[in-house]
Amino acid sequence: MTGVAMMPCFGVLSLLVLLSQVQGFFQTSEEVTVPEEWVLLHVVQGHIGAGNYSYLRLNHDGRIVLHMRSLKGDADLYVSDKTLRPDFDTYKLQSVTCGYDVVVVPGDFVRPVGIGIYGHPSYLESEFEMKVYYDQTALTDDPFEKDAYSSEGSQGHPKYTQPNSEEEIEEEESILWTILIGILKIILEILF
Template sequence: MAARWRRILVILAAAHVLFAVNTFGEEDVPEEWILLHVVQGQIGAGNYSYLRLNHEGKIVLQMQSLKGDADLYVSDVTLHPSFDEYELQSATCGQDVVRVPAHFRRPVGIGIYGHPSHLESEFEMKVYYDRTVEQYPFGEASYNPEEMEANQKYSRSAEDESQDEESVFWTILIGILKLILEILF
């Protein structure tokens, strides 16, 4: 009887291991994501490898360090982002994920950094196009990155002008006071 229970226990354990292995290999990727590219590579400790992203729209970069620790830096300002100069980044010891917004200027620079804790890092990066539709609280027309940027520039320039006017006013007032003091003394 004990042998029978042991056999059942071994079968259950084997089934559990097979189930875990099968689910571990499958990725949990939303249906709205379309796989565009798979990039594999190696990077030495303290070094960068650079890629360019030309695809328009919302893009998801999903990078897995297969060996060592590779980190991800993304920028629409420079084609050579680093840990000193970037707009988006993910620097974990496992899976790194960065969501590149649709309003980023193309080409987008991607920097992959090999962390110095390992002599060499191997990575696999999957590039997805994200088809999900974002819901904006005041409608899609309320979110326009170019319009928001123009409004910010306008508000900054109005503040700068008022500060310049104050500065000119104080400069004239101080000059008049100095002149009066010189006359009196």
């Protein structure tokens, strides 16, 4: 009888250990490291109500990287060079994650560029911090170069790597959730 009673206890203990390890996959670090070549231009902080937009205008030329972090709630980012009031229907670039939102504004976008920050309706209020970087690597990159590798001096190392695209992030999250759900099903089958 003790062997049967220990089995559920062992299963619960295993589940707790597994969940603590899986939790590390979903946590994002507080500070995102950026390349030395990026120059911080602005830090914008604000609040946005559920289902509302806040708009900013980008006049700076060159390749600009927008790093927005939701401090509370969930703020999403929409960017366009066609309208100064982009939203989820009219935008050219977007990032709609639940943590860090990153958009790289190409240097060939017509200025001024409209930036829309949307407060997701799941939260009464969202608080955000957006850091605006000027990417100086755009000045030194060869526009005719097809890949991020250089034959001179870099010895096969990339000169610069772009942040993961939204599809790559969603795919990684989807795979992790699939693994987590599969593990939970196995543990529940063992317990019951």
